[in-house]
Amino acid sequence: MNKRRITFLRRTVQILCLVMLVYGGYIFKVKHHTTQQANLFPALKAPEGYISTTKFDRGSILWPSGDNPVLENYPPGLVCRFNPRGGLFKACIVHFISENLTWRTSFKYLLPHLTLFMLLCFLFGRLWCRWACPIGTVGDFLTMLRKKMNIPSRKFPAGFRNGLRSGSYCILGTSFFISALIGVPHLARFQCYWFLPYCQICPARLICPIFGLIKPGWKDFETAITTMFTILAWLVLGIFVAAFYWGRRIWCHLCPVGLMNSWFNRGAGVELKKISVKCNKCGLCTEACPMGLTEMFEKKTDGVFNQSGCIMCLRCVEICPRDGCLSANFFGRKIVESRLKK
Amino acid sequence: MKNKEYLREDYAKTLKFFSKGKDSPEIPGNSEAIEKYRKLSGLKETDFFYDAFLKAKSTIPEKEKKPVAGYFCNTVPEELLLACGVHPVRLCSADSHCAECGEEAIPGDICPMVKAACGDFFHDFNRMMDLLIIPATCDGRVKLAEILSPVAKDIYFIDIPRNTDYLENVNIWEKEYTKFFDYLKSKFKVKPARREILDACVQTNERTRMYRKIYEARAKKPGIMNAFDYFIMANSSFFLSPAEWTEKASLLYREISGREQEPGRKKILLAGSPVVFPNFKILDILGDAGCCVSADVVCSAYGRLYDPVEIDEETESGIIRALSLKYVAPSICPCFVGIDKLINTVLDSVERYGLDGVIYYNIRLCQVFEMASGVLRSVLKDRDIPFLFLKTDFSKEDTGQLKTRVEAFMEMLG
Ligand code: SF4
Ligand code: SF4
Numbered sequence A: 001m002n003k004r005r006i007t008f009l010r011r012t013v014q015i016l017c018l019v020m021l022v023y024g025g026y027i028f029k030v031k032h033h034t035t036q037q038a039n040l041f042p043a044l045k046a047p048e049g050y051i052s053t054t055k056f057d058r059g060s061i062l063w064p065s066g067d068n069p070v071l072e073n074y075p076p077g078l079v080c081r082f083n084p085r086g087g088l089f090k091a092c093i094v095h096f097i098s099e100n101l102t103w104r105t106s107f108k109y110l111l112p113h114l115t116l117f118m119l120l121c122f123l124f125g126r127l128w129c130r131w132a133c134p135i136g137t138v139g140d141f142l143t144m145l146r147k148k149m150n151i152p153s154r155k156f157p158a159g160f161r162n163g164l165r166s167g168s169y170c171i172l173g174t175s176f177f178i179s180a181l182i183g184v185p186h187l188a189r190f191q192c193y194w195f196l197p198y199c200q201i202c203p204a205r206l207i208c209p210i211f212g213l214i215k216p217g218w219k220d221f222e223t224a225i226t227t228m229f230t231i232l233a234w235l236v237l238g239i240f241v242a243a244f245y246w247g248r249r250i251w252c253h254l255c256p257v258g259l260m261n262s263w264f265n266r267g268a269g270v271e272l273k274k275i276s277v278k279c280n281k282c283g284l285c286t287e288a289c290p291m292g293l294t295e296m297f298e299k300k301t302d303g304v305f306n307q308s309g310c311i312m313c314l315r316c317v318e319i320c321p322r323d324g325c326l327s328a329n330f331f332g333r334k335i336v337e338s339r340l341k342k
Numbered sequence B: 001m002k003n004k005e006y007l008r009e010d011y012a013k014t015l016k017f018f019s020k021g022k023d024s025p026e027i028p029g030n031s032e033a034i035e036k037y038r039k040l041s042g043l044k045e046t047d048f049f050y051d052a053f054l055k056a057k058s059t060i061p062e063k064e065k066k067p068v069a070g071y072f073c074n075t076v077p078e079e080l081l082l083a084c085g086v087h088p089v090r091l092c093s094a095d096s097h098c099a100e101c102g103e104e105a106i107p108g109d110i111c112p113m114v115k116a117a118c119g120d121f122f123h124d125f126n127r128m129m130d131l132l133i134i135p136a137t138c139d140g141r142v143k144l145a146e147i148l149s150p151v152a153k154d155i156y157f158i159d160i161p162r163n164t165d166y167l168e169n170v171n172i173w174e175k176e177y178t179k180f181f182d183y184l185k186s187k188f189k190v191k192p193a194r195r196e197i198l199d200a201c202v203q204t205n206e207r208t209r210m211y212r213k214i215y216e217a218r219a220k221k222p223g224i225m226n227a228f229d230y231f232i233m234a235n236s237s238f239f240l241s242p243a244e245w246t247e248k249a250s251l252l253y254r255e256i257s258g259r260e261q262e263p264g265r266k267k268i269l270l271a272g273s274p275v276v277f278p279n280f281k282i283l284d285i286l287g288d289a290g291c292c293v294s295a296d297v298v299c300s301a302y303g304r305l306y307d308p309v310e311i312d313e314e315t316e317s318g319i320i321r322a323l324s325l326k327y328v329a330p331s332i333c334p335c336f337v338g339i340d341k342l343i344n345t346v347l348d349s350v351e352r353y354g355l356d357g358v359i360y361y362n363i364r365l366c367q368v369f370e371m372a373s374g375v376l377r378s379v380l381k382d383r384d385i386p387f388l389f390l391k392t393d394f395s396k397e398d399t400g401q402l403k404t405r406v407e408a409f410m411e412m413l414g
């Protein structure tokens, strides 16, 4: 069939990232610094009497990470340290903010990390999602499986997608709110149950360790709250698998990490542009968009069409059969543009 | 028994040509026309296409030993027919003799394309076709389907919602095409695998690629291939198999790409009604007036061959959706909602190839094309792009008058 250069490149990058993020800790054995020393990116630690992930044992559902990370940093994609030797990065941005809301870390220690996060998002927008996020890669594998089995994908209406986005805001808001709440010294005794509430149900926590060949904390029925989290985690995992199997990237409308990246999508360095006069309204771009977006089809004027739901997979640019109609630009410089496939 | 129920066959029996049984009406061959244009062509490789036209109506079924299905318009997915091992032939005709024959079945002020299609269908070759497929594009086609249904061996009607602005319609197109595909499978007793549809798509995509190369070469270097050759080549894709067409067109492409452009020619974009052999009246007039049709936006050439099938997901549903996004969604036919496609394409071509003006050709009695012309005219006027509207039919009467108008237009271009 037609050559898909961008898809090929993207798959390669995705697999590289998956390998890197899962096994990176084996490859780069860097000595980890543990103090809040005068470093560009200070390692943040729980204050005295506060809980942190290392206080949980490996079987626990609250042990989302391996040992020490190679980089004490938080990339804008869904990852955490999930192999016993420590991952490349420490955790994802939701983990980072939740944890530090609980620890009530001073803002000046957070600033470097947040700046890096925002810089990365500002440069690439949500590109991380489709090119780097390891569980997205795992999900894409499920999509591939579906295609092999000749099962058509489900298409979802815009209302449903917006609903998921609202749901994502709810999840993000709730988990930050809970994290902040248990940071209040009077409520510190709840920390052992409610610490990092989103991590406890995050599908990455369950999926990624499997690749690192360790057992994730599958279940914990000791108390009512841990039982609830266990069941919720399974439920979310079920939704995740079903969403990726039938709905391509519909899950990514619900993912709170993706949501945080999406705030930077409009105005990101990576810009998707359309020259509308060249468009023949074939609708292939919408058909191929894994997020089910329609802006690039509907847009009737020239210019940038970055949408907050867009994960910058560039599939629309790749599939568009009109020469030069859609293009991907990096700070105004054209990287690829659509053309008839050879 | 005046109140005996009416059956469609009753109508057919009243028609002279049909009641005559297998004898088809005398349709004078178009060999003189073919020889005339062949002489004008300075190219070697066009011979194949001219020859193909000479034997178009006789040789295909025997040679291919395949079932043959005829269809009208641009919205019938050829790939599905090819996958089922059926040879697709687009029947759109513009023969004035056929139109006269069709007059008997469809009298009155009806689009001559419909009349010609009707008359053409009385021809033996068409009548013996295993299947006739008619999509619901314009009203003329819809009624034609009913009129021809007793004449044809078998007829299939594809209903297509015509709002291409509203992409939810893809679901309906998909359903219609799937129904059509299921019908083909049961009629021809085949079970094509996904691979076979994909192979068919590869063939038509190759054709698209080759066509685009020729299209661009002609647009960039005016005069390397005259409009007659071009339309003969494009029209012959109506009945040649995509693989054969591509093979011969690539030879042609090699030949024309070695040629030099003729300097100083005024380049024109031709838009509007389909230009189908042998009705090259408009091309004759434009040629005589010395203007060079460099690009076109008509459904018998550009609209048919310019866009590929792009398959996103190689599931059966995904392929069929991709087909509907090739055939229906980008359609420039004014029967569909979405005139902006036509206008944008015209604007883009004019800009991209540096064309000097736009000529809009309208077959008399086609209302939608005429309505679209008004919009195009005002848009082009607003942008100072010279525009000429020509309305005519198959008869030769108004040739002189049209020629004067085209000449005046050319003079205005300078
Ligand atoms: S939105 Fe999807 S791709 Fe992006 S971080 Fe979340 S799961 Fe990964
Ligand atoms: S478990 Fe999920 S939310 Fe928590 S750090 Fe890992 S990827 Fe982020």
Ligand code: SF4
Binding pocket: A278, A279, A280, A281, A282, A283, A284, A285, A286, A296, A297, A319, A320, A321, A322, A325, A326
């Ligand atoms: S794929 Fe390209 S030509 Fe088709 S509708 Fe989208 S932007 Fe327009």
Ligand code: SF4
Binding pocket: A272, A285, A288, A289, A290, A291, A292, A293, A296, A309, A310, A311, A312, A313, A314, A315, A316, A317
């Ligand atoms: S809009 Fe284009 S780049 Fe963005 S998610 Fe959809 S297909 Fe990918």
